Amino acid sequence: MKQVIKIPSLGDAENTEVIEICVKPGDSVNTDDSIVVLESEKAAMDVPASKTGIVNKVLVQIGDEVQEGDDFLEIEVSEEAQEDNKLDKHEELSLKEDVPLRVKEAIEEKTDQIINERDINETQISGIYAGPAVRKLAREFGIDLNKVSASGPRNRILKEDLHKFVKSKLSESSVEIPTMPSIDFSQFGDVEEIDLTKFQKTSALNLQQSWITIPHVTQHDEAEVTNLLELRKKLTQQYKTKVSPLAFFAKAVCKLLDESPLFNSSIDMHSMKIVKKNFINLGIAIDTPQGLIVPNIKSANKLSIREISDEIGRLAELAKSRKIKVDDLKGSTFTISSLGNFGGKFFTPIINSPEVAILGISKSYESVKLENNKPMEIINLPISLSYDHRIINGAVGVQFTSRLCEIFSDINFFEENF
Secondary structure: OEEEEEOOOOOOOOOOEEEEEOOOOOOEEOOOOEEEEEEOOOOEEEEEOOOOEEEEEEOOOOOOEOOOOOEEEEEEEOHHHHHOHHHHHHHHHHHHOOOOOOOOOHHHHHHHHOHHHHHHHHHHHHOOOEOHHHHHHHHHHOOOHHHOOOOOHHHOEOHHHHHHHHHHHHHHOOOOOOOOOOOOHHHOOOOOOOOOOHHHHHHHHHHHHHHHHOOEEEEEEEEEOHHHHHHHHHHHHHOOOOOOHHHHHHHHHHHHHHHOHHHHEEEEOOOOEEEEOOOOOEEEOEEEOOEEEOOEEOOHHHOOHHHHHHHHHHHHHHHHOOOOOHHHHOOOOEEEEEOOOOOOOOOOOOOOOOOOEEEEEOOOEEEEEEEOOEEEEEEEEEEEEEEEOOOOOHHHHHHHHHHHHHHHOOHHHHHHOO
16 A cells, blocks of 8 residues: 655754655665655754555655655555554654654654564564664664674664674674775886885884774864973982983873873774773883884873883883883873974874874973063973864863863972972
């Protein structure tokens, strides 16, 4: 039996436009399968078939503006669906109720509210026991639900089952990183080929994978470190020792990571969880003749500034002499990349996966600011924080750099932890 389906209630959405059509005539659809995607000024939303059957015609086109009650689908309803009066009643209810569609999954959330009464009928129709949210996730990942092992009650497929399925598929074969095509540059002139070192090869692959798989955002700021550098000079003279400015900066970062543990975490895309680490192993990027190496200072937050300075010196010496241990390279939770000895002002450091953030420090420079309407010489330190935008948003990124600038000015903290 042919049936025309109408656009359901769109809540307070206005100027709603069709931005995607998900099916074509002849396709078989279930009640929760998306037919079109609408977009308003506030959100995007899926509109499901609400019936099980064969698509005869989609009555709207991309770019059309629609409103509640407009015809959008002509469907040949299956005989099983016609006989299932109870299921039809629930689907009609889900279309008629005034459910605000503030997010893309609003209709499916409404369907989930009646899922317990639909489960038996759903299995009869599709042969697969899964809720609409699970089906939607499976469509997005291109997963055939017939191949997924169910762990829910009455052999129901859960979201966790999809995660396990994807994880098992990823472990079956390594993910290939796309590469640029090789070009024979000798056709343009004389060339010389230089082999990459082992370290350079490893570094190149890691950096490329990190850049491709992590959505980077970089926040830049400048910290006034005039008093901090004066304190460093005073303390090194008092204790007759050499302590690099980087050790002071590293201690400040450790304090901030204790306050902001999200920056000391990792994201597990298989289980869709954030892994917060209750330890701080601070990675220090070291430039060596063989390439970039990032050993880390274990439990750096528990060390004094002088101890951190000693560790930086020890790791740098081992790295440059190619005597670094594997354990020194494992377990880093946050990395600092300092270009203070080279110059420059700002840059975009690449995150050291599986970390979620990295701090870039550039060369400090002299500047002038007005204080009480009088010019005053100061020293500014350019900083650049790159972070994983999947779990850290811009506001939180700015809060991190702003708070770091505050810590740099806390002279008492550095004196107490020297």
